Amino acid sequence: MIYMGIDIGSVCAKGAILQGDRLEKVILPTGWNIKETANLLKSTLLTQAGAREEDITRVVATGYGRVSIPYADKKVTEITCHARGAVYLNPNARTIVDIGGQDSKVISVDADGRVQDFVMNDKCAAGTGRFLQVMAHVLEVEVDELDQLARYDEAVTINAMCTVFAESEIISLLAQGTDKGAIAAGILSSISQRIQHLSSRISVLDQLIFTGGVSNSNVLRHMLSEKLKLEVHHHCDAQFAGAIGAALLAREICD
């Protein structure tokens, strides 16, 4: 009896398998062909778990690519899956901040990982991984490098919320000779401000767990915890919260 959760995000595709108490995880770049990626994810997971295709009891798909996975038995939104997975990773989690490639969200959950309330960013990319990507590109660094580069105490203020305007703001900051580290810190601070704004519409309770690819940034975690006046917890498997949640839901669903 194995249960599979597949989380296809805009940047990374994550998979998790639950087999008794055993948990296996795989992460791959999403790439252009979602179906192919999803198949590769499945075969890699199976190899890692030493299991065969026939052993799979159920598959739940989530993430923005959830509709394109042919072998999924059920599709569940990333909000529900994230909540479930995050509480599995940290049973004390009551608030989840997730910054994904396309969107960011703040979810409030109960002890069983059930969603109580949630907010999501609007249409635009401000406050998402996409925003970081565009800004990192202007600084000619990778997103993961922003953290090292950032000079926390010297963060400049980036006024524009809109990705397009923020981009030109950064270009002119660079032209004025502003330190890259100060700009990098400014970019991260802008994200944390968006998240603060977003979470003002929901009750943020202790403990807060930060998930999504961006959650590896120490600087961002620090900024968030200052803004939200709450310790921001992180988990080394935070990126897998959605996939793990999907696998848990696959196990729970009774036929």
Add this chain to the structure above:
Amino acid sequence: MSERNTLPEIFESFADARKQGFLAAKAVKDAGKNLVGYYCTFTPVEVIMAAGAVPVGLCATSDETIPESEKVLPRNLCPLVKSSYGFAVTDKCPYFYFSDLIVGETTCDGKKKMYELLDEVKPTHILQLPNEGKSQRSLDYFREEVQSFKERLEKEFNVTITNEDLKKAIQLKNRQRETLKEFYNLMSLTPPPVSGLDIHKALYGSEFKFDKEAQIVEMQALTKQIYETYKVEGSKISENAPRILITGCTIAGATEKIITAIEENGGVVVTYENCFGTKAVEEMIDETLEPIDGIARKYLNTPCSVMSNNQDRLDKLSELITRFKVDGVVDVVLQACHTYNIEGFSVKRHVKEKHNLPYIALETDYASSDTGQLKTRLGAFIEML
């Protein structure tokens, strides 16, 4: 007054459905009737009917003409206002095109300022609407507005509107309201007999039936047919489908994406507390009152967010939540609609604290770019229930 009954030059370029609309409106004109276009639930259509004219709703629901309207109107404006203006200036709306007179009310800022510009395209009568629904002086004021509207129609169409004409129109509209109410009350059954999209389409479509008597007969037949089928065959909707109440700004056309997103995610919309749903229908006109008085009272009571205050909307929500056994509330705000956007806070508090029900607010426009996001949000909301 422009007595128009020829088709516009661009007619041939239209798709079939729109051609049909043009032909239907032209038929009304060919039969020697006047058409009066209106945009809002506050319009006292009984007065139009009593003048022997045909009232037709003009509220636009697609983003097709928004680029055209943005040549004049600011971008940061409610899509309903922009699109309505766009249709008016491009000859693309059959009903505007054939209307002899347009009616508007001083409701939200966007609409009332847009009407000023509309008057340059076609004669537009403005009813001044007080903001406060519940006072005697508001009533006195609005009654006078209804009276001058009546006089304007008499003058424009060279007719005399008698109290008898008004009473007849009131009775007919009241009967139509009762019929619509019976129809949408079908959704209080568990499971609901049809989908919320079906109900919406029928209610919206019935707006464009010009013969009110025929509309009543058709609606009654449809209600009966749905109920009979339900009794024999049951419903395609699951008994466990979460029952959703939609409230807020008018939705139709482009914004049906919200209904679709709810129902594709396994929910069912059981009632609409908005302007193609219950808002215009729930309250009847008191037939025992002097007609103009009765009309003014009913319309002034419309629970719209442009009124201050709007406690009536909260009370109506409570009643609908009970009547339709609602599990969750979806509040729709069109971009840049301040009144509904701000009132969302009171609605949220009311729904959560008084009824302990989940609530979600969505801000959207007439574009389809947010369809995916809406699906995720509404999907998660329904998974929560």
